[in-house]
Amino acid sequence: MLHYSPVGRPSSCAARRIALGGAVLLVAALSTSCADDPPGSADRSPRAMREVPLNVIERSGQTMVLAPVSIHGEGPFTFVLDTGASSSAVDDDVARELRLPRTGERQPITGVIGQDVVPVVEVRGWQVGDVRLPPVEAIVVDLDAPRSDRPLEGLLGSDVLSDFGGITVDYDDEVLRLPSG
Numbered sequence: 182m183l184h185y186s187p188v189g190r191p192s193s194c195a196a197r198r199i200a201l202g203g204a205v206l207l208v209a210a211l212s213t214s215c216a217d218d219p220p221g222s223a224d225r226s227p228r229a230m231r232e233v234p235l236n237v238i239e240r241s242g243q244t245m246v247l248a249p250v251s252i253h254g255e256g257p258f259t260f261v262l263d264t265g266a267s268s269s270a271v272d273d274d275v276a277r278e279l280r281l282p283r284t285g286e287r288q289p290i291t292g293v294i295g296q297d298v299v300p301v302v303e304v305r306g307w308q309v310g311d312v313r314l315p316p317v318e319a320i321v322v323d324l325d326a327p328r329s330d331r332p333l334e335g336l337l338g339s340d341v342l343s344d345f346g347g348i349t350v351d352y353d354d355e356v357l358r359l360p361s362g
Contacts, residue, residue, distance in 0.1 A: 229361040230349070233310030235262065237355050246350060248357060250314075250335060252279055252307040258334035260309070262350065262357065266338035269304070269317055272324040275334045276302050281321075288320050309337065312359055315344045 236247040236259075249257035258275055268288070271281065281302035289298050305316040317340055324333040342348055349358035 230358040231310075231312050231361055233312055233357040233359065235350070235355045235357050237352050244352070246352075246357075247333075248309050248337060250307060250309050250337065252281075252304060254306075255279055259332060260335040260337050261333055262337050262342075264339055264342060264348075264350075266336055267340060269319040269338040269341050270322050270324070270336040271302060271304060271319050272332075272334045273321050274325075276321045283321075284318055286318070290320060290322070309357070309359075314341050317341055 233248060238245050238247065246262040248260050248262045250260040251257050252271075252275070255278075258272075275281075281304060284301045284303060286301040287298045288301050289296065300321045301318050302321055303316065304319045307314045314337075319335075324335070345359045347360060351358065
């Protein structure tokens with residue numbers, strides 16, 4: 182289960198109630214489990230977080246969160262952080278440039294402009310900022326944005342982000358927080 186915790190300006194009273202309820206549960210869980218924590222478990226505490234700088238931009242009335250991703254030591258490439266996407270994606274030019282190995286599979290996708298069937302590649306040896314990412318099979322799509330000042334070269338989806346359990350996207354400070362360990 183992916184816990185996505187946006188940080189910034191709350192959009193409603195309901196969001197504040199949910200956050201307050203979650204904080205109360207977190208405090209209760211921490212206060213009952215501290216005595217039973219094994220030595221060395223401090224690395225998994227809520228305070229043991231790794232931070233990745235982000236770039237939060239407005240484009241066509243939409244807020245996009247951009248993250249620096251390196252693959253096989255190349256990059257960084259500009260990836261969109263998309264917790265709503267079930268699959269991560271790599272731009273076709275990046276996949277070709279890095280010679281990412283194709284799996285032989287093709288995956289159907291549906292988007293705003295229609296449907297397509299796209300190739301799948303293996304992505305290993307990659308990281309967001311300085312944080313290593315788990316190996317994944319990603320779809321290959323054309324992310325060319327012709328009127329963009331910054332190319333989009335991939336998308337980090339929930340298939341990767343869910344491996345971290347809970348993440349925090351701080352829109353105000355433009356930082357992604359991922360748990361250590």
